Structure formats: C-alpha cells, structure tokens
Amino acid sequence: MQRTILSLVEKYITLSGEAPLMGHPAYLIRFSGCNLDCAFCDTPYRNEENIRISAADLIADIQAHTHEYPQLIILCTGGEPLLQKYRQALIYIIDKLPRLQFYIETNGTIPVPETNRANCHYIVDWKAPSAEAGVPFAETNLKQLKHEKDCIKIVTGPEDLDWAKKTIACIKKSNPQLPVFISPVWGKLSLSQLAEFILTNKLPVSLSFQLHKLIWGAHTRGV
Numbered sequence: 001m002q003r004t005i006l007s008l009v010e011k012y013i014t015l016s017g018e019a020p021l022m023g024h025p026a027y028l029i030r031f032s033g034c035n036l037d038c039a040f041c042d043t044p045y046r047n048e049e050n051i052r053i054s055a056a057d058l059i060a061d062i063q064a065h066t067h068e069y070p071q072l073i074i075l076c077t078g079g080e081p082l083l084q085k086y087r088q089a090l091i092y093i094i095d096k097l098p099r100l101q102f103y104i105e106t107n108g109t110i111p112v113p114e115t116n117r118a119n120c121h122y123i124v125d126w127k128a129p130s131a132e133a134g135v136p137f138a139e140t141n142l143k144q145l146k147h148e149k150d151c152i153k154i155v156t157g158p159e160d161l162d163w164a165k166k167t168i169a170c171i172k173k174s175n176p177q178l179p180v181f182i183s184p185v186w187g188k189l190s191l192s193q194l195a196e197f198i199l200t201n202k203l204p205v206s207l208s209f210q211l212h213k214l215i216w217g218a219h220t221r222g223v
C-alpha cells in the first residue's frame with residue numbers, strides 16, 4: 001500500500017475554507033478526478049494530474065510539514081478523494097498518522113468507508129438539484145456518519161431552498177445530532193438571504209461559506 005501512487009492536482013498549506021473548521025490552518029491535498037460534473041463546480045481543473053506521489057512519500061511530506069507546524073489539520077479534497085483508486089491508500093495514510101486529524105471532503109454520492117477511526121472526519125456534501133450532479137446522494141451515509149466527528153454540508157442556490165428544507169428534515173430524522181452546515185452557491189445567494197432563510201424557518205443548521213474566496217478572490221488557485 002505504501003507504494004500506491006496517488007495523482008494530485010495540488011497540495012499546499014492554507015486556511016480551511018469551509019465548515020466545520022473554517023479558518024483553521026490546514027495541509028490541503030487535492031486529489032485528481034471526480035465521478036461528477038456539477039453545473040457550478042468551482043474546481044474546473046479537478047482532473048489535472050500535476051503531482052504523482054507514493055503513499056509513503058505523502059506521509060513523509062505530511063510529517064515534515066506538521067513537524068514544523070503542529071496545528072495543521074489534513075484536509076483531503078478534490079475532485080473526489082474517495083474514488084476507488086484512492087480510498088484504500090487514504091485509509092492507510094490516516095492509520096499511519098493517528099495523531100493527526102484528517103478531514104475528508106466528499107461529494108456524498110459514494111458510501112464513506114467505515115468511520116470508527118477517531119482521527120478521520122467526513123464532510124459530506126448533499127448536492128442540491130441545481131448542481132445537476134446526475135448521481136443521487138448515497139443515503140447509507142446518513143447512518144454511517146458519526147455526529148461526534150462528521151457532518152453534512154449543503155450548498156444551495158435560490159432555487160434549491162425548498163429542497164434544502166426537506167433535505168435538512170430528512171437528515172435530522174435519520175441522524176438527529178449530526179451537524180449540518182448550509183452554504184450559498186457563491187454569487188447566486190447572499191449570506192444575508194441565507195441567514196434569513198435559516199432563521200425564518202428555524203432550521204437546525206449552521207451557516208457556512210467559502211472563506212478562501214472572500215480572502216483571496218473567487219478564482220485564485222493554490223490558496
């Protein structure tokens with residue numbers, strides 16, 4: 001497993017851009033490739049393969065960076081980090097670094113691997129209709145996720161708000177304590193509109209947004 005070669009778009013040190021650890025320093029790993037082609041994908045370069053690195057070398061690189069900067073969390077994103085070609089190696093890396101906290105951002109259409117590892121956190125998207133993902137949410141994830149360490153994130157446009165309300169109710173019925181974050185499609189729904197939507201409907205969710213776009217601009221890469 002240590003020789004498994006992983007294809008990455010990029011990796012760098014940044015601040016986590018979204019919930020649940022928005023603003024926290026992070027070692028970001030962007031895995032190449034995705035099983036979806038969302039209408040509002042903000043990572044059009046998701047299929048680039050700019051770094052080919054073995055699992056062992058990635059572990060060494062993470063160790064070197066977290067030695068210098070121990071507060072870093074490890075943020076695995078994409079593309080889709082749970083694609084079949086990555087998932088075993090990813091779990092191997094997480095098991096080899098039990099003192100580091102891994103946050104895996106996944107698009108929700110793939111069942112997450114078992115989540116008993118205390119240092120492995122899933123941030124699972126539930127794609128709104130306007131994303132036109134074309135693949136349904138894997139509903140087994142609702143039971144699989146652990147409320148102490150995982151969460152669901154909904155990114156909504158103005159046309160998705162009714163759907164969002166029903167989806168939040170569905171999540172809370174299945175896994176009542178699981179944290180849910182709701183975030184606006186950048187440029188389509190304002191933070192004030194979303195805040196009003198949450199409060200008017202008394203929704204059991206927290207507002208999130210893409211902090212990195214606010215800090216560095218919507219189209220800046222590598223930050």
Ligand code: SF4
Pocket residue numbers: 034035036037038040041042043046078079080107
């Ligand atoms: S799941 Fe994410 S990376 Fe994949 S196409 Fe959709 S928005 Fe883009």
